[in-house]
Amino acid sequence: MVLQRRLDYGFNGYQVPFLPRGPRSARGKRHTCEKAAEDQMCPFELLASVAGKLLVEENSPEPSNERKGDSKHAFTKYNVKEEELDEVKASNVGVYDQGSYNDGTLASEVGFRGQTRIVTMKECSQASSSASLGHSSIIIKRDPSVDVASVEESLVNGSKDEFERQSTVTAGSRHSKVEDGIPSPLRFECRQNKMGAHGNVSDACLEDLMNVDTKAPLLSSESSADEPLHGDGIPHSTSFLKCLNDLGLSVDRDDDEKSSGCTQPCNTPSKPARPPRTGDRHKLQSFSSKFWKFGRTEPKDEDFCNTDEELKPVFRSRKMVYTRQRTQRCTFKRRKLFERVPVSMSDGTLTTEENGASSSLTGLKTAYESEVFQVKLGIKSFKVPELLIKMPETATVGSLKRTVVEAVTAILCGGFRVGVQLQGKKLRDDSKSLTQAGISHGGGLDNLSFTLEPKAPQTLKQLTANKVTTCFLPACDGSDPPTRFPAARSLDDAAFADSCTVPLHLGKSSLYCLESDHDSAPSPAHAMSAEDTPGSRALAIVPAMEIEALAVVPYHRRSETAPRRIRRPFSVSEVEALVQAVEDLGTGRWRDVKLCAFENAKHRTYVDLKDKWKTLVHTAKISPQQRRGEPVPQELLDRVLAINAFWSQHQAKLHHPKHPPPPEAPPPPPPPPSLLA
């Protein structure tokens, strides 16, 4: 017997809490991060962090080959040779892989700047990143050559820009070149000016650290962390050297190039970064993993003295993929311009400024030779649909947690895209120019809004053959509001901070039993062993609902990849109830039919009933040999024919009142044909 429990899992519409901008220095930032982690970390991010920790805690003794395999698989796409990076980058629009846990876990990256956050997912199905999108200032040229798609891409890239700006490990990014509306890949540069106080590892430093080879498989813990670095094997940049210093390492170098990209010509490449030796990678990756352990929290100084032994395998196995091209430094220049743009809070709606921050945009205007207006974007909330999770009673708490992690991952792992809405109406035609779409200085800007839509590759994710399934289901029973998880910001933060507290809500009234799987109910021992073995999942995830857009503006569209509802043939008794109801109410009142006869059948919508009636009529008209499925008693089919004939005639009369046949059926409540017979 499998007890199925519905977990009202209410990320619905929660607001991302405000996080004040912290000091820019590394130390200050760390403080901010920690504070945020303690006090007001975005619950989702906490979930993500927690998820990571969960897996570590629960699976840590097992850096198994399976996991290796998973990881490898998960990162295949990104785990490319350096010379291939361009191609890869060009093919990925999503936020970049910044390293992730390897076990299907969410890797959270927590940003602490800006007031709002969004969660963006990259294409890699196994990893995800959440980031903060405070205010992305996006320059959009008002020009016929800039179309809606460009705007969307600019927004996406704007968020990535924000990612990057907030330090961390930006692998690379693509930006729309607003000059011509054609996206072109740009690379971020390590930035000296991001360095924090002396002695602290800065963002730029980390970036450089990331800029080492990560193609190697899992690093063995036997690698010597003390192995000296060799200049040949590492990127040469000030920040990188600084990192090494922070690590207690040193390296000879001969150029003293500052990496402030804005002062460098775009075509001045520095020494190409080459993979360090394994030991170096080990150390560096250890460092990186540490850094990532709690999202954006900066590592403490003493972290650098630690060895990998302290790192949980899941972190150590994370692979970092990065790109950097020193040959394109224009990005930084652009970013600097953006950074000077005064930031004012928006409330989730989009505001515009005519030639906002014109002084700082002068160069841009000149460069673009076109009128430019600035879009300020704030996104305050996103939405994760409710989940239905069926768990055997014997399942472990840990497996429950993992299931939720997987479920959320499944929803969000597919990346996101941006939709543009004008006056609440979706702009679907990407080829339209902004002017054609009605976005211009003259009007429309105030009514411009954006949606974040999961790309969710909602394919069936069958993790094991166990017949316990986890479903994403729409909240379809009436018990939703009371059991819905409260807005995350109102939750006990301590609960989120506790790695054992995944934000689940096992509501009392939300328990129900849909079906049982008598044959395959795993024995307790079986369940335990299956679920507690890393790499072996006792649960399958069967996404079955529309993934609602990450709602900036309410937006509903069935995800292309969302699977269709499971087919549930009507039973004879259902057919009987339907026939009776239609007999009483007539055709064309499917909502009433639903309410009267199928109110408790949550899986039957009035459209379903209408469709079933349609097929019933068809079935009744064909020969019994042609019929399929469970046979419907002829008596019912006869009634169907009679009812259909009656009501079609009745409706015909309604539609053609000019030629009313004898009123044998008084309209208001027309007698059912059964009474006429």
Place this chain on the structure above:
DNA sequence: GTTAGGG
């Protein structure tokens, strides 16, 4: 949000 109809 419902209904009707094609797929």
Place this chain on the structure above:
DNA sequence: CCCTAAC
């Protein structure tokens, strides 16, 4: 069962 037009 899905999708969409029409209301």
